[in-house]
Amino acid sequence: MKKRITAIALAAFFAIFGTCVSFADNIEEYKEELQENKEQIGQVQQQLNQTSNQKSTAKAEVEKLDNELNKVNTEYERLTKELADTNAKLEAATKELEAAKAKREVQYETLKERIKVMYEEGDIGYLEVLLNAKDFSDYLNRMEYINRIMDYDNNLLADFQATEQLISDKVDEIEAYKQQLESLAAQQQAKKIELDGKVAEKLDLISKLSKDEATYNQQLSDLQEDNAAIEALIRKAENEAAAAKAAAQAAAANATQASYSTSNKVYSYSGGRFLWPVPAYVGVINDVYGYRSSPISGKGELHSGLDMKAPYGTDIVAADDGTVIYAAVRNGYGNCVIIDHGGGFSTLYGHNSSLCVTAGQSVVRGQVIAKAGATGYATGPHCHFEVRINGKYVDPNPYL
Numbered sequence: 001m002k003k004r005i006t007a008i009a010l011a012a013f014f015a016i017f018g019t020c021v022s023f024a025d026n027i028e029e030y031k032e033e034l035q036e037n038k039e040q041i042g043q044v045q046q047q048l049n050q051t052s053n054q055k056s057t058a059k060a061e062v063e064k065l066d067n068e069l070n071k072v073n074t075e076y077e078r079l080t081k082e083l084a085d086t087n088a089k090l091e092a093a094t095k096e097l098e099a100a101k102a103k104r105e106v107q108y109e110t111l112k113e114r115i116k117v118m119y120e121e122g123d124i125g126y127l128e129v130l131l132n133a134k135d136f137s138d139y140l141n142r143m144e145y146i147n148r149i150m151d152y153d154n155n156l157l158a159d160f161q162a163t164e165q166l167i168s169d170k171v172d173e174i175e176a177y178k179q180q181l182e183s184l185a186a187q188q189q190a191k192k193i194e195l196d197g198k199v200a201e202k203l204d205l206i207s208k209l210s211k212d213e214a215t216y217n218q219q220l221s222d223l224q225e226d227n228a229a230i231e232a233l234i235r236k237a238e239n240e241a242a243a244a245k246a247a248a249q250a251a252a253a254n255a256t257q258a259s260y261s262t263s264n265k266v267y268s269y270s271g272g273r274f275l276w277p278v279p280a281y282v283g284v285i286n287d288v289y290g291y292r293s294s295p296i297s298g299k300g301e302l303h304s305g306l307d308m309k310a311p312y313g314t315d316i317v318a319a320d321d322g323t324v325i326y327a328a329v330r331n332g333y334g335n336c337v338i339i340d341h342g343g344g345f346s347t348l349y350g351h352n353s354s355l356c357v358t359a360g361q362s363v364v365r366g367q368v369i370a371k372a373g374a375t376g377y378a379t380g381p382h383c384h385f386e387v388r389i390n391g392k393y394v395d396p397n398p399y400l
């Protein structure tokens with residue numbers, strides 16, 4: 001890109017200082033460059049828009065995944081707490097288990113004792129106890145005694161079996177809890193890893209898209225810079241072309257002036273109400289105020305002012321202090337200045353090549369207000385000077 005700019009700058013240099021390339025050709029070339037650049041800008045802009053859209057989509061997906069991840073995390077935390085609670089329950093259940101085991105131990109010892117007694121006193125037996133009764137009353141007592149012992153033994157056994165069952169149930173319950181929680185925690189962990197992976201992937205994509213965006217933005221800024229440089233070159237070439245054209249016109253106008261000036265008459269200027277507005281050619285005129293045959297149409301007309309000698313670019317000055325009330329193109333007067341001097345007096349200066357004042361501005365006597373030219377209805381450069389009283393032109397002669 002820089003290389004191209006250098007080439008353009010060199011082309012401009014040769015266009016301005018060289019002799020073989022016309023300004024118009026260069027301007028056309030620059031404009032083509034500019035068009036190409038603008039097309040490229042359009043393309044890069046499109047790529048940039050696409051990338052930005054992709055980035056927005058990826059960002060939305062990451063947000064969605066983040067939300068999902070948050071839910072999983074919440075669930076994970078809940079499970080972790082549940083796991084802790086269950087561990088506490090497990091501890092309690094373990095204590096209960098220990099207590100049950102201790103109880104079972106005692107029950108077992110008692111049972112063993114009973115079995116031992118029954119075995120040792122096996123000769124006596126329940127029948128012998130009954131047969132050794134002294135009488136029926138004693139028999140009943142002994143019967144009651146034996147029943148109670150049998151009940152006691154049965155209860156002892158049942159209690160022992162219940163404790164055994166309780167212990168077995170507790171152990172199973174605890175084991176089931178542990179397995180369930182471990183499985184759930186493993187599932188959650190797996191999902192979290194999967195989501196983390198997806199988020200990382202999306203973030204990678206966003207980072208890549210951001211880099212692309214930066215690249216496209218840089219390209220855009222380079223192209224725009226390039227454009228500005230080309231536009232500056234176009235303006236410069238156009239200005240040069242305009243200046244060359246103006247210089248050619250001035251040369252032609254001055255050539256006309258040379259022949260126009262041959263008919264110059266010397267006007268008697270002694271210094272009066274107004275200063276002679278062309279200080280370089282005081283008293284030299286091309287035509288007077290009054291009826292004449294128009295130099296443009298050839299028809300008879302009232303010439304409303306004095307035509308003063310003023311070659312192209314000569315300073316035109318204010319005839320007196322005043323306020324500029326008009327400074328612009330005005331029909332046949334071309335570039336025209338009108339100054340209000342107060343007291344009903346105003347002066348007009350026509351056919352200028354350029355104006356040095358603007359409407360509303362105050363000027364002093366002798367201040368440069370314009371450069372002479374041949375704009376409007378003029379056959380060559382001069383200053384058409386009018387004196388007006390209350391807006392109506394009069395012969396300037398008595399006032400100069």
Ligand SMILES: [Zn+2]
Binds near residue numbers: 304305306307385
């Ligand atoms: Zn005139």
